[in-house]
Amino acid sequence: MIVKQFHLESLGHASYFIGAEETGEALVLDIRRDVSPYLDEARRLGMNIAYAIETHQHNDYVTGICELANRVSVQCLAGKHANVGYDARSMSDGERLTMGEVVFQILHTPGHTPEHISVLVTDRSRGEEPVLLLSGGALLVGDVARPDLLGGTEEAAKHAETMCKMLQEKILTLPDYVEVYPTHVSGSLCGGNIGSRLSTTIGYERRMNPVLADLDQKDRFVKQCLDLEHLPGVPPYWPRMRKMNTDGPPILGSLPEPPALQPDQFERQQQAGAIIVDCRQAEAFSTHIPGALNVGLGSSFATWAGTVVPADSSVLLVLDKPDDL
Template identity: 40%
Template sequence: MIFRQLLHFDPVGASYVFGCGGKASAAVVDPQLDIEPYLKASEETGMNIKYVIDTHLHADHLSGGRKLAEETGAKYVLHKNADVKYDFFGVQDGDFLDLGNVKIRVLHTPGHTPEHISLLVTDRTRGEDPWFVLTGHTLMIGDVGRTELASNIEEGARDLYHSVFEKLLGLEDHIEIYPGAFSGSVCGRSLSGKPFSTIGFEKRFNPALQRTNPTEFIQFMLENIPPQPDDFQQIRQSNQGY
C-alpha cells in the first residue's frame, strides 16, 4: 500500500491519497479546493486516481472533489442520500470499493452531517483484517465532530452517539484512526495536534468517549460549542451544487 496524509492549514484539515501501487489504483479522500497536490501525488506514485471520496458535504471549506474527479476521470463518491444537485457515485453502509490489493469498506456514520461516511481500509498484502479507518469529522483525535452545522444539534448528537459507540468503537483497538481535521479546526473542541491515533487510545483518553451513556453524551455535545465557521451555510450549499 501507498499512503499519504496531507495536512492543510488554511483552512485546517487533512486529506488522503492511498491505494495499491502494484495495481496502480488510488483513492483521494476529502480533497481541498487546490487539486494540484493530488495530481502530483498520482504522478509521483504511478497510481491512477480511481475514486475521489468526500466523507461528507463540508461546511468549513470548499471541496475540490468534483473538479479532481472530472480532471482524472475518477468516480466522485458520496453517501447515496447526499442532498446535492449533481450526479455522483452513491454508496451505502457495507459497500466495498476495490483498489487492487487495497479494499475499502464504507461505514455510514451520521451525526456531524446526515450523509457522513467513514472508510475502513484493508491492505490484503498484509492480511485480510482492516488496518485503519478514515473517520472524517465523526471521530477525531481528542474529540468528536460538532453536530449543528447541517442538522438539529440534539438529533445530530444522537446520531453521532450511535455512529461512534455502535460502529467505530466496535472496531479492534489496534485499528488506526485518520481524521479529517486536527488542532485548529473549527469542527471540534480540544483537538490534538497529532493527526492520527488508534481506536484503543481514543477509548481510553478521548473526553467525548468517556460519556458512554447516550444522555450524558448528548449533554456533552451541547456544551462548549466552538464558534461557527464564517459563511458555513454558503460553503455547504456550494459543495451541494446549489
C-alpha cells in the first residue's frame, strides 16, 4: 500500500493519495484545488486515480474534487449525510470500499461538521487489522477541529456534544497503534492549538491530547470547545467556501497566467473598480499606490487575501518581481 501526504503549508491543509499496488488504483482524499500534484504522482507510479472523497464540506478552501473528476475518470464518493450537488456515490457509516488489498471503511464522525466522515484503512497484504485513520477534522495532532463554524453558540454546543460522543464511540475505540492522518494541520484556522507534526497515532493522542482529557465530563468538553478565545477568527469568505464545496465548485481547467500590465492598462482597470493587492512586504508598502491593500507574500497569503478582498472582485497584483507570481 502506497501512502502519500500532500502538505499545503499556506492553508494548514493535508490531503492524501492512497494506492493499491495489486490493482494500480488510487484514492485521493480532501483534495486541494490544484490537482496536478496528484496526477503527477499517479503518472509517476503508473497508477490510476479511481476514487475521490471528501471527509467533509470544507469551510476553509475550495475542494478540487470536481476538478479531478473533470481531468480523469474518477468515482466521487461522499458520506451519506453530505447531500453534495455533484455526482457522488453515497457511503453509509460502516460501509467498505475495496481496492486490491486496501480496504477503506467509512466512519460517520460528526462534530466539526454534521456530515463529517473519517476513513479507516486496512492493508490486507499485512493483516486484517486497521493501519491508519484518515481523520479529516475528527482528530487532529494535539487538538480536534472546531465545532463552531455552522450556526450560533447554541448550535455549536450541540455540535460539541455530538463530537464528544463520536470521539468516545468511534475514534477512541480504535487501537493505540493506528496512525492518524488529519486534513487540518498546523497553520489551519480549524483548530486553536494544532501541533506542528503532520501525523500522530491514536494512542499518543489518547494520552497527550488535552482536549480528549475532558471527554468523560461532557459539559467540560463542550465548554472547552466553545472557548472561542483560543480559536482564531473566522475569515468572512468561509461560509461561501462551504456552499461552493457542497454545490460542487466550477471547473477551472488550466489557469491562465495573469498578464503583466502597462501603467495605463493598470490605471484603466483600477478606475473600472479592480482592487489593488500589494503583495510586497510591509516595509516596501510604506510607499504604495493610493487605495491599495497590503497582503505580504507568505504562508498565510491566501487566508489574508480572502479576508480583505471582497468576493468576486477583479484584482490587480503588485509584486516585487515576476517570480513572486
